Amino acid sequence: xxxxxxxxxxxxxxxxxxxxxxxxxxxxxxxxxxxxxxxxxxxxxxxxxxxxxxxxxxxxxxxxxxxxxxxxxxxxxxxxxxxxxxxxxxxxxxxxxxxxxxxxxxxxxxxxxxxxxxxxxxxxxxxxxxxxxxxxxxxxxxxxxxxxxxxxxxxxxxxxxxxxxxxxxxxxxxxxxxxxxxxxxxxxxxxxxxxxxxxxxxxxxxxxxxxxxxxxxx
Amino acid sequence: xxxxxxxxxxxxxxxxxxxxxxxxxxxxxxxxxxxxxxxxxxxxxxxxxxxxxxxxxxxxxxxxxxxxxxxxxxxxxxxxxxxxxxxxxxxxxxxxxxxxxxxxxxxxxxxxxxxxxxxxxxxxxxxxxxxxxxxxxxxxxxxxxxxxxxxxxxxxxxxxxxxxxxxxxxxxxxxxxxxxxxxxxxxxxxxxxxxxxxxxxxxxxxxxxxxxxxxxxx
Numbered sequence: 001x002x003x004x005x006x007x008x009x010x011x012x013x014x015x016x017x018x019x020x021x022x023x024x025x026x027x028x029x030x031x032x033x034x035x036x037x038x039x040x041x042x043x044x045x046x047x048x049x050x051x052x053x054x055x056x057x058x059x060x061x062x063x064x065x066x067x068x069x070x071x072x073x074x075x076x077x078x079x080x081x082x083x084x085x086x087x088x089x090x091x092x093x094x095x096x097x098x099x100x101x102x103x104x105x106x107x108x109x110x111x112x113x114x115x116x117x118x119x120x121x122x123x124x125x126x127x128x129x130x131x132x133x134x135x136x137x138x139x140x141x142x143x144x145x146x147x148x149x150x151x152x153x154x155x156x157x158x159x160x161x162x163x164x165x166x167x168x169x170x171x172x173x174x175x176x177x178x179x180x181x182x183x184x185x186x187x188x189x190x191x192x193x194x195x196x197x198x199x200x201x202x203x204x205x206x207x208x209x210x211x212x213x214x215x216x217x218x
Numbered sequence: 219x220x221x222x223x224x225x226x227x228x229x230x231x232x233x234x235x236x237x238x239x240x241x242x243x244x245x246x247x248x249x250x251x252x253x254x255x256x257x258x259x260x261x262x263x264x265x266x267x268x269x270x271x272x273x274x275x276x277x278x279x280x281x282x283x284x285x286x287x288x289x290x291x292x293x294x295x296x297x298x299x300x301x302x303x304x305x306x307x308x309x310x311x312x313x314x315x316x317x318x319x320x321x322x323x324x325x326x327x328x329x330x331x332x333x334x335x336x337x338x339x340x341x342x343x344x345x346x347x348x349x350x351x352x353x354x355x356x357x358x359x360x361x362x363x364x365x366x367x368x369x370x371x372x373x374x375x376x377x378x379x380x381x382x383x384x385x386x387x388x389x390x391x392x393x394x395x396x397x398x399x400x401x402x403x404x405x406x407x408x409x410x411x412x413x414x415x416x417x418x419x420x421x422x423x424x425x426x427x428x429x430x431x432x433x434x435x436x
Contacts, residue, residue, distance in 0.1 A: 003337020020263055027270045028253050032309045034277035035246050036286055036300050044276050045238055051273035052245045058266040059252035067331035067338055067379055068254055082254050082334040084341040091250045092310050092332045113285035114310045116300040117351075119221020120285055123302040124354070124366035125347030132343030148342035152370040161285055 003069035011075045021081055021089040028091035036113045085133040096133065096166070100141045104169040105134060111161055122159040130166055131182055131194035138168035139178040139198045146178050146198030159184060159191040176200040221287035229293045239299055239307040246309035254331045303351040314351065314384070318359045322387040323352060329379055340377040348384055349400055349412035356386035357396040357416045364396050364416030377402060377409040394418040 009017070031052070040048070068082025068089075081089035088095050098107045117123030132151055139145055168182030178198040184191050227235070249270070258266070286300025286307075299307035306313050316325045335341030350369055357363055386400030396416040402409050 020260065024253060024263055024267060024270075027267050027274070028249060031270050031274045031277070032246060032250070034274045034281070035242060036305070036308050037281045037284075038277035039280040039282045040277055041280075042238065044279060045242055048273040048276040049242060049245050051269040051276070052242075052249050055266040055269035055273070056245070056249040056252045058262050058269070059249070059256035059258055061262060062257040062259075063252070063255045064257045066255075067334045069334075069337035082331055084333055084335060084344055087254070087334075090254050090332055090334075113300055114308055115302055116285045116287075116305075116308075117302060118365060119287035123347070123350070124369065125350030126302055128346035128350060128369060128371070129341070129343030132341070132346055136342070147336060147376065148371075148373050150370070150372050151342065151346060152368070153346070153366075154368050155366050158365065 003067065005069055005071045006074070007071055008074040014073055014075065014077060018079075018088070025081075025087070025089040025091060025093075025095065029094075032091050032114050033112045036116075083133075085130060096130065098134070098137050100137075103142075104167055105137045105141050106165065106167045107134070108163065108165045110163050111159075113161060116161060118158065120161060122161055122164070124153075124155060127155065127159060127184055127192045128153045128194070131168075131184060131192065132196065134166045134168035134182045135180040135194060135196040136198055138170050138180045138182060142170035142178070144170060144173050144178040144198070144200070146176070146200045149177070149197040149199040151194060151196040153192055153194045155192045156190050157188065160186055160188065162186070164191075176205065221285065223287055223289045224292070225289055226292040232291055232293065232295060236297075236306070243299075243305070243307040243309060243311075243313065247312075250309050250332050251330045254334075301351075303348060314348065316352070316355050318355075321360075322385055323355045323359050324383065324385040325352070326381065326383045328381050329377075331379060334379060336376065338379060340379055340382070342371075342373060345373065345377060345402055345410045346371045346412070349386075349402060349410065350414065352384045352386035352400045353398040353412060353414040354416055356388050356398045356400065360388035360396070362388060362391050362396040362416070362418075364394070364418045367395070367415040367417040369412060369414040371410055371412045373410045374408050375406065378404055378406065380404070382409075394423065 071079040081087045084092050085096050087093045094109050096107045098105045111122050115122050115126045164186050166184050171179045181195045183193045289297040299305045302310050303314050305311045312327050314325045316323045329340050333340050333344045382404050384402050389397045389399055399413045401411045
């Protein structure tokens with residue numbers, strides 16, 4: 001499959017690259033937040049844009065072909081920097097860092113104003129975006145990875161922007177199908193719950209599951 | 219409700235502000251893409267970050283309190299710039315511009331490498347994010363707006379990064395519930411379909427529906 005790349009970057013060099021990727025991602029995340037809520041005047045907008053365009057021109061001097069994909073290093077570490085939920089160098093990703101326990105995965109993080117839908121609340125679709133990732137990771141964590149087949153989200157109350165907690169677990173498997181469920185909650189209690197069916201693609205069934213659609217550790 | 223703001227910005231001044239918001243959003247969107255796929259070296263990364271941090275400092279000199287919210291202008295135009303799917307000044311948003319027909323809404327746009335999940339494919343959760351918005355807008359377009367109660371997404375095949383088309387329609391209503399459905403497709407055909415139930419919040423039932431959770435026209 002294109003986009004699944006194996007690399008041999010020396011361990012120390014990779015550690016350094018991961019640090020730089022996180023720093024760049026964090027800088028742009030801060031800029032994204034500032035862009036949504038800024039209230040500066042016309043001159044300052046123009047001044048800021050000049051810096052932003054200059055930064056884009058520098059970064060565009062050399063780029064990888066197509067999207068980032070999944071990059072497996074010879075030392076076992078996976079780079080999924082382009083992932084829209086977990087990618088440390090993807091400014092759209094909060095990025096969520098999942099913790100894996102024996103029977104479930106979980107994460108706690110903040111959602112800023114760029115994740116808004118209704119005023120002051122997390123966009124219902126962002127709730128779904130995060131639940132899709134947590135359910136998929138729960139399936140990976142239990143050794144039964146797959147691509148999303150069906151996802152059902154039930155919204156119990158609006159989710160205020162700010163700190164949230166997500167959890168997911170694998171409930172059962174049937175052949176190449178994994179059934180997972182999970183929740184999003186805040187200090188106000190349960191906000192949304194989801195059930196999903198994840199299906200191992202035909203082309204991946206002969207491969208080592210831990211190297212497909214894996215939970216990132218970068 | 220906090221976050222629903224009524225403003226009296228002169229029409230010409232608002233038009234100018236909308237242009238500037240779109241330009242700023244587009245600049246940061248270009249930077250986000252470049253951040254995900256850049257392959258420049260250490261020195262250039264540092265040079266780019268200096269520009270990015272400088273831009274953030276400028277934009278942070280003055281900011282609105284909390285999130286952007288929904289801002290209704292006296293000339294009838296709505297600013298939903300913080301919306302994670304439609305917000306012109308939200309770099310996370312593609313931004314999607316929906317077209318309203320008599321019985322459905324639709325949009326065509328590109329999804330770049332920052333929307334990746336599996337290698338080369340749109341993140342399953344991003345599919346859900348966009349379908350949530352299109353179904354919600356279909357309900358608004360049919361005069362029955364609401365907040366998402368339940369959303370079910372069925373994935374028929376992977377959605378390649380690049381140009382996509384989304385469509386949504388209101389199927390029926392029951393009291394304060396709106397039942398909507400929609401699809402995402404590419405040149406490869408149907409990729410995903412969704413059904414959703416949208417519920418008008420209790421506090422909004424006495425208000426003018428067109429001024430709640432509206433389809434943005436900015």
